[in-house]
Amino acid sequence: MISLEEAVAAIRAGRVIVIPTDTVYGLACDPAAAAAVEALYELKARPPHLELNLLAAEAGQLAGLVEMGGEARALAARFWPGALAMVCPVGPRRLAIPRAGGSLMVRVPGHDLLRALLRRTGPVASTSANLHGEPAATTAAQAARLVGGRCAGVLDGGPGGGAASTIIDLTSRPFRVLREGPIPREALIPESEA
DSSP states (O other), X not given: OBOHHHHHHHHHTTOOEEEOOSSSOEEEEOTTOHHHXXXXXXXXXXXXXXXXXXXXXXXXXXXXXXXXXXXXXXXXXXXXXXXEEEEEEBOSSOOSOOSSSXXXXXXXXXXXXXXXXXHHHOOEEEEESSSTTSOOOSSHHHHHHHHGGGSSOBBOOOOOOSSOOEEEEOSSSSOEEEEOOSSOHHHHSOGGGO
16 A cells, blocks of 8 residues: 555656545556556556546646536536546647547546545546456455556555446537446436437
């Protein structure tokens, strides 16, 4: 297990770490460091066509990285920090993610320790802490067993909620819920638009 200071240093040094979230544990790295992004893909054995998501301490950290229209801002105000991930068009500030395409999934997690990390590192590229196709870790001990020896360390933030976040795609009309998690579809898309 590593401290918050060690986690910040590892992200800034271009290393991959395990982070706690309000849902499941994740792998994280600097989204602007192409070598770190590649290391994360290799560590997880993640297929190259699957994109990573971006976690931020607050919506303001995403300025220029994604385009957030009125609907996205309204959803962010209502559900962030929390278990809602939004797929938004990529903004003018470019990172090493997405690898292809013009959209990026973003989220502000409801986890105080993680948000303290993100306030110091800026947004991180992330995916669940597991090997591709395996169940995600919900505790630091599980994450350490699954991938801990292959990364720069595990930041223990207590048990996660266990359910992966709800994902809504805001890049097309009508909006589509890609995965229903802790936030139900009805809370995101009014019946008249379903």
